[in-house]
Amino acid sequence: MHADLVGLGAVLLLAALVARGARRVGLPSVPCYMLVGILLGPGTPGPVLIEHPDDLSVLAALGLVLLLFHLGVEFPLEQVVGGGRRLFLAAACYIGLNITAGLIFGFSLGWGGAEALVVAGALGISSSAIATKLLIELQRLTNAETPVILGIIVIEDLFLAFYLALLSPVLSGADSPGALAGHIALSFGFLVVLFAVARWGARAVGGLIGSREDELLAVAAIGLAVLVAGLSDEVGVSDAIGALMVGLVVSRTRFRERVERIVLPLRDVLATVFFVAFGLTIDVGDLGGVAVPALIAVAVTVVTNVTAGVLAARLFGFNQRGAANIGLTVLARGEFSLILVTLAIAAGLDARLGPFVALYVLLLAVTAPLLAAGSRYLARVMPDWLLRSDWTYVREETISTSCTHLDQIRVTSTDAAACRGCEELGTDWVQLRLCTTCGHVGCCDDSPHQHSRRHAEEARHPVIQSAEPGEDWRFCFIDDTLVRAPMGRSRDKR
Incomplete structure (x- = not known):
């Protein structure tokens, strides 16, 4: 027990130090946590701080639950609804292009249909945490395209719930079309029930978890999140769906802001355990076999993101700089890609999914911030006909x-x-x-x-x-x- 505590404490401390160094050069923290897990895990030559990654399974599961629960709590539903038809259309173009390209790429790998769906999700859903961080660090919060970027990643978060509901029955290994249809109906029925609770039962949920003391509110809210996540897993629906949806329910109560504030530190710590634990499962010897597919996947993602950025810019009347900013800011992949592949590994799918997604996320974590910071250079070479307007003299200018x-x-x-x-x-x-x-x-x-x-x-x-x-x-x-x-x-x- 003491050795396990020493190993876990050392890994978390090193993860924090590496992430702190990475942030000084503009890189996100999520891939740093993964990298520490890979380097100090049993699949890499050298020192091993945690011999058995399964020892962290409960803590990692709690990290996943809190990550999605907090996402649901902070979900700005009013912002999405107020964005209008064009925002939904821009998000649909982005999600559709990336998911479709990911699905085609997944089938081209020949790993299987279920694996192709996982690859599609991993390539199709961006990291909202990294995108938001880039907007802040690049000082683009007042840019005209920023509300569109935020709207896209928020709608992506909502789409994630439906995608998980679709994917869970596939991962469960239904042995007939009828069984698969039944599992899908159960998953979406579960979503409908939780949406109904969010719409009409928020007051009752608030009465259940509410307290004037932050300590009791935190215990009750987290207890509810873990309970619903566990129940959703018991009925054959992903625990990630349950956590996300109960977060949406809590977001409709008067305790939303307090829950969001007091759960955040615990979410950050346990989410770090989740990312580190994922890295611990990766054998560096497997990375070479997926290096070429990962590089191709990165190239595919860049192309689809830029295309989606151009389509969004056409919808909102932005210039080339706005199109480049949209496409490159939401380029990074992170927590959601790792969530999907974690579920796939637990379901016994192709073992190559783990190292493939790990390398893909790491490559984009390095290149995405650099490309986003240099969006001016992409704007410089975009032709005017792409955006139905003559931006010749101001193609590289920021719209504020x-x-x-x-x-x-x-x-x-x-x-x-x-x-x-x-x-x-x-x-x-x-x-x-x-x-x-x-x-x-x-x-x-x-x-x-x-x-x-x-x-x-x-x-x-x-x-x-x-x-x-x-x-x-x-x-x-x-x-x-x-x-x-x-x-x-x-x-x-x-």
Whole structure:
């Protein structure tokens, strides 16, 4: 017992230290936890701190339960509903492209139908934790495309519940089409029951777990999560579904914020055990055999993500930079991919799934932040026809919603077809810009005299709009960025 405690304590401490070092260079923590497990587990030559990964099975299961329970508690249902039809369509495009590509890739591996479904989920569902962390670290919270990114990952989280409900009967090994249909009906029936409880039984659940003391509230909430997760597993539905759905139920009670706050530290610790325990099961000797499939999977994910980013940008009228930001910010895979493969391994599916997903997640954990930070370079090579607009001069510019000068916009159209200042000087100009405060039309910054910028500086009118046919983008000279109102506050002109 003492040796087990020493090994577990040492592994967790080393995982924290490695993750702390990784965060200093902009890398996420989840793959660091996996890596520590791989390097210090029985499948890797060298020191072994935990000989038997099964010893951590209960703690790892609790980590999985709390991870999904907390996700359900913090699920912003109102934000998703308020995002409108375009947000759901953008999320559907993203999920559909990635899941379909993952399913095709999974079948091409020839490992089996159930394995293909696991691969599809692992390749199709991004890491909400890593994506959110990138938005914060890259200082993109006020970008115009950020609500779309958040909406996509939130809808992905909801989709996960349905995907797990579909996958669980397959993993259970139903021996006939009728049995499979029965298991699927049971899984979705379980979801319906919990949705109904969330809709109409939240007050009763709040009365069951509610307490003025944080200690008792935490014990009751976690007890309820573990109980429902266990019951869902007993009836043949994944414990992950039960944990996620009971979190949604708790999110509808008046104790939501307190539960979210007091469960978070325990979730972080036990989720770390889950990721480390997964790494402990990986034999490094198996990684070489899946290296080529993992590299191809990374390439497939990059292509489908960028494609989905372009489709979302077309829906919301973003430029190339916005499209690149959407596609590359949600590129990383993490906790959900590991959850799916953990369930697959427990169900006795192909043993290659574990090292394949581990290597795939590790590769994307390193490349995704780098690609997201360099989205400008992808925007530079995206053609204008992809986005149904001419963004030639501003394809790499960030579109921000934080500009405080939008209240000075009073003029949004003009019939002027020439720069009066250039005409008086007898010189040519490149493109025209409209001052949205007074209606002055001047030449752009690529023109010799930059009359639009000079007018803005002299008159202190900050926001201009392109006066070129087919363009309506706006730029703030003071903030030095493309600008638009936050999503939902005004109708897009595109």
